[in-house]
Amino acid sequence: MRRSILLSAAIAALLAATPARADDIANAITEAQRAYQGGQIQAAQTALQEAMQLLSQRAAAGLAAALPDGLPGWTAEEASSNAAGAAGLFGGSTASRSYRNAQGQTVEIQVMSDNPMIAQLGAILANPMLAGAMGRLVRIGEQRAIQGNDGNVQMLVDNRILVQVQGDAPAEAKLAYARAINVARLAGR
Incomplete structure (x- = not known):
């Protein structure tokens, strides 16, 4: 149960930090949410990890700019x-x-x-x-x-x-x- 609450909180935090337009980050978060709602915890974790990596890449590009x-x-x-x-x-x-x-x-x-x-x-x-x-x-x-x-x-x-x-x-x-x-x-x- 605790794991489900933490995963839901992570999804909500990532959704709040994402721009409104559709992009790779938003797609990964949406994929994680669908997987989570479908009971596919491992797939949800993988999609969240992808979203976090994409956010890190965007942050790195911001540093370079x-x-x-x-x-x-x-x-x-x-x-x-x-x-x-x-x-x-x-x-x-x-x-x-x-x-x-x-x-x-x-x-x-x-x-x-x-x-x-x-x-x-x-x-x-x-x-x-x-x-x-x-x-x-x-x-x-x-x-x-x-x-x-x-x-x-x-x-x-x-x-x-x-x-x-x-x-x-x-x-x-x-x-x-x-x-x-x-x-x-x-x-x-």
């Missing part, structure tokens, strides 16, 4: 994204994009969300005293970030999204790219 185009004098590669899902090694969604200038210097932005490792690092980044020990505190809009001695930038957005800007370019370039990230879009605002 927040990454900036190439700044003046730089070229950008296509952004890539991945959703590991809850069963993955670390779970969560990731996105990255690489940039190169005429001198061959590179910057790479990596974004990771909803990953258990972020929660552990979040405690350090949220404490200015501990964060300051990792490097120089800088502001990226309203966000506190850390710029290490190597110029790499780390920032925690919305207490669940880790942003890392790294590469062999000068520290100023890495900071410029960190500031060009659409932080509001990352946070879903």
Whole structure:
């Protein structure tokens, strides 16, 4: 009985979080609901897992969309994204994009969300005293970030999204790219 209640709650939560238009996510949720109502619990679980994976993929694509185009004098590669899902090694969604200038210097932005490792690092980044020990505190809009001695930038957005800007370019370039990230879009605002 408890399993049925939990499955019904999961279906309701997924339906509430889904846009009104028909798409692959809505179809998977509908399939799960039909299977559940037909007493096919395993099929309902599989369809819900598919819906969760599709939602993770959509979230990863949203992360990639927040990454900036190439700044003046730089070229950008296509952004890539991945959703590991809850069963993955670390779970969560990731996105990255690489940039190169005429001198061959590179910057790479990596974004990771909803990953258990972020929660552990979040405690350090949220404490200015501990964060300051990792490097120089800088502001990226309203966000506190850390710029290490190597110029790499780390920032925690919305207490669940880790942003890392790294590469062999000068520290100023890495900071410029960190500031060009659409932080509001990352946070879903």
